[in-house]
Amino acid sequence: xxxxxxxxxxxxxxxxxxxxxxxxxxxxxxxxxxxxxxxxxxxxxxxxxxxxxxxxxxxxxxxxxxxxxxxxxxxxxxxxxxxxxxxxxxxxxxxxxxxxxxxxxxxxxxxxxxxxxxxxxxxxxxxxxxxxxxxxxxxxxxxxxxxxxxxxxxxxxxxxxxxxxxxxxxxxxxxxxxxxxxxxxxxxxxxxxxxxxxxxxxxxxxxxxxxxxxxxxxxxxxxxxxxxxxxxxxxxxxxxxxxx
Amino acid sequence: xxxxxxxxxxxxxxxxxxxxxxxxxxxxxxxxxxxxxxxxxxxxxxxxxxxxxxxxxxxxxxxxxxxxxxxxxxxxxxxxxxxxxxxxxxxxxxxxxxxxxxxxxxxxxxxxxxxxxxxxxxxxxxxxxxxxxxxxxxxxxxxxxxxxxxxxxxxxxxxxxxxxxxxxxxxxxxxxxxxxxxxxxxxxxxxxxxxxxxxxxxxxxxxxxxxxxxxxxxxxxxxxxxxxxxxxxxxxxxxxxxxxxxxxxxxxxxxxxxxxxxxxxxxxxxxxxxxxxxxxxxxxxxxxxxxxxxxxxxxxxxxxxxxxxxxxxxxxxxxxxx
Numbered sequence: 001x002x003x004x005x006x007x008x009x010x011x012x013x014x015x016x017x018x019x020x021x022x023x024x025x026x027x028x029x030x031x032x033x034x035x036x037x038x039x040x041x042x043x044x045x046x047x048x049x050x051x052x053x054x055x056x057x058x059x060x061x062x063x064x065x066x067x068x069x070x071x072x073x074x075x076x077x078x079x080x081x082x083x084x085x086x087x088x089x090x091x092x093x094x095x096x097x098x099x100x101x102x103x104x105x106x107x108x109x110x111x112x113x114x115x116x117x118x119x120x121x122x123x124x125x126x127x128x129x130x131x132x133x134x135x136x137x138x139x140x141x142x143x144x145x146x147x148x149x150x151x152x153x154x155x156x157x158x159x160x161x162x163x164x165x166x167x168x169x170x171x172x173x174x175x176x177x178x179x180x181x182x183x184x185x186x187x188x189x190x191x192x193x194x195x196x197x198x199x200x201x202x203x204x205x206x207x208x209x210x211x212x213x214x215x216x217x218x219x220x221x222x223x224x225x226x227x228x229x230x231x232x233x234x235x236x237x238x239x240x241x242x243x244x
Numbered sequence: 245x246x247x248x249x250x251x252x253x254x255x256x257x258x259x260x261x262x263x264x265x266x267x268x269x270x271x272x273x274x275x276x277x278x279x280x281x282x283x284x285x286x287x288x289x290x291x292x293x294x295x296x297x298x299x300x301x302x303x304x305x306x307x308x309x310x311x312x313x314x315x316x317x318x319x320x321x322x323x324x325x326x327x328x329x330x331x332x333x334x335x336x337x338x339x340x341x342x343x344x345x346x347x348x349x350x351x352x353x354x355x356x357x358x359x360x361x362x363x364x365x366x367x368x369x370x371x372x373x374x375x376x377x378x379x380x381x382x383x384x385x386x387x388x389x390x391x392x393x394x395x396x397x398x399x400x401x402x403x404x405x406x407x408x409x410x411x412x413x414x415x416x417x418x419x420x421x422x423x424x425x426x427x428x429x430x431x432x433x434x435x436x437x438x439x440x441x442x443x444x445x446x447x448x449x450x451x452x453x454x455x456x457x458x459x460x461x462x463x464x465x466x467x468x469x470x471x472x473x474x475x476x477x478x479x480x481x482x483x484x485x486x487x488x489x490x491x492x493x494x495x496x497x498x499x500x501x502x503x504x505x506x507x508x509x510x511x512x513x514x515x516x517x518x519x520x521x522x523x524x525x526x527x528x529x530x531x532x533x534x535x536x537x538x539x540x541x542x543x544x545x546x547x548x549x550x551x552x553x554x555x556x557x558x559x560x561x562x563x564x565x566x
Contacts (some may be wrong), residue, residue, distance in 0.1 A: 002344055004339055006344035007345070014332050017373070037500070084328040085326060086330060088289065088294050088328070089329075089386075089389075092294050092317060092322045093342065094317040094346060094347060236252075241295060
C-alpha cells in the first residue's frame with residue numbers, strides 16, 4: 001500500500017513540477033470557458049435551449065475535452081520511464097508490478113480530477129445568476145469522473161505499450177475517438193446484435209445521460225470492467241519483460 | 245551472499261548469458277569485467293530480479309530471486325548504468341520516494357536520507373531539481389539511492405562513468421568503505437578502478453564467465469610469461485645474442501635510443517637467479533647496466549589476453565582496447 005501511495009504521489013508531483021500540468025490546465029480551462037460562455041449566451045437568446053446549462057460541459061461537448069486531456073495526461077506514464085530506463089530502477093525496488101501500475105493509475109486519476117475541479121466555478125456563477133437544478137450537475141460531474149477514470153486506464157495501457165510518448169498518445173487518442181464515435185455506426189449496420197453492441201460500447205450517450213441526471217448501473221459496471229481489464233493488461237505487459 | 249548456478253538467459257536465438265556459475269561472499273568487492281555486449285548488464289538485471297533467467301538459479305542473501313523476489317530485492321541496492329532518474333523531482337524528494345518504495349521504516353526515513361546524502365556528499369544540492377544538477381551529482385544521487393535501507397548487497401553498473409577525477413576518487417573511497425562489511429558487485433571498463441578497489445575479478449565474454457579469481461592469483465598465473473626491461477650502454481647486437489643463450493629467456497627484443505641500448509626480454513618465469521645471470525653477462529662483457537626491471541603484466545593485458553584467446557583472433561573491439 002505504501003508503495004502505491006509513494007508512486008501515486010511521485011506521479012502527481014511530476015505533473016506539477018513540469019510545465020505539462022499548467023499547459024493542460026490552461027488549454028482545458030480555455031475550452032470549457034468558451035463552452036460555458038456560449039451556453040450562457042444561448043440561454044439569453046430568444047429560443048431558450050431545452051437542456052440544463054452544465055449539460056454542455058459535462059455532457060454533449062464532453063468528448064472534446066476527453067480527446068485532448070487523456071492522451072496528454074497518460075502518454076508519459078510508462079513511456080517516459082521506458083525510454084530513460086528508469087523503469088529498471090523502479091522495478092528493482094521491492095515493489096510488485098501491480099503496485100507500480102496502480103500507483104501510476106491513481107496519480108494520473110487524481111490529476112484528472114483536480115483538472116475538473118475548477119469547473120465548479122461555473123456552477124457557482126450559475127447559482128449567482130439563477131437557481132439551477134443541482135441533481136443533474138452532480139450526476140454530470142460523477143459521469144465526468146467515471147468516464148475520465150475509464151479512459152485514463154486505457155491511456156495507461158497505451159503508454160505501457162511503447163517507449164515513444166507520441167505513439168502512446170496517438171494510440172490513446174484513437175481508442176477514445178473510436179469508443180465515442182462507434183455508436184454512430186449502429187445506424188449503418190443491419191445486423192441487430194452488432195448494432196446493439198456498438199450502441200452499448202459507445203460512450204457518447206452515456207455522458208449525456210449522466211448530465212441529464214440518470215445514473216445507469218450498467219454503465220458503471222461497464223466502466224469498472226474495462227478499468228480492471230486495462231490495468232490487468234498493463235500489469236501483464238510489464239511482466240512480459242520476464243517472459244522468455 | 246550471492247550464489248549463481250548454471251545461469252542462462254536467451255533472447256530468442258541469442259544466448260546472452262550462458263551457464264555461468266559464481267559465488268560472492270560477504271565483505272567482497274568484486275569487479276565484473278567484459279567487453280560491451282558480453283552479458284554483464286543482463287546478468288545484473290537478473291540478479292536484481294528485473295529479468296528472469298531462462299534456466300538456472302540465483303540466491304541473493306539466502307532468497308531465491310524467482311520464489312522470494314521481493315525479499316531478494318530488499319537485500320539489494322542497485323545502480324544501473326547511465327543513471328536514469330526522474331528529472332523533475334528534487335534530490336531529497338526523490339530519496340524520500342525511494343525510501344518509501346524500499347520499505348524503510350517511517351521513523352528512520354529522515355535518518356536514512358541524511359546518511360545517504362552525507363555519504364555521497366550531496367548536501368549542496370539536496371533541495372535542487374535533479375534535472376538541473378550536473379551528471380556527476382546525478383550519478384551520486386543514484387548511488388545514494390542504492391545505499392538507502394542499508395542493503396547487504398550492492399550492484400553497481402559502471403558507477404564512475406562521466407565523473408571528474410576528484411569525484412571518481414571519492415566514489416571509489418565510498419565503495420571501498422562500503423565493501424568492508426558488505427558485498428559489492430561492480431561492473432566497469434576502467435581497469436585501474438578494478439585494480440584499486442576490487443578483491444576479486446570476474447571476466448565475462450560472449451555470455452560465458454571466463455575468469456573468477458583474485459587479482460593476485462590472476463597476475464601470478466597470467467604473469468608467468470612476464471617481461472624484463474633492460475636499459476644499458478653496450479654493443480647491442482652482441483649482447484642480444486649473449487642474452488638469448490641464457491636459460492629461461494625466450495626472446496630478446498632490442499631497440500636503440502640514442503646512446504642507450506634497450507632490451508625487452510620475454511622470460512618463462514621471473515627469478516632472482518635470472519636477474520643475477522643477466523647482471524653477470526653485462527659484467528663479463530664490461531658493459532654498463534643502467535636499469536633492470538620486471539614488467540608486471542597489467543590487468544588490461546590479462547583482460548585483452550583472455551578475451552582474445554577465447555576468440556582465437558583479435559576482433560575489432562579488442563584491437564581498440566589494445
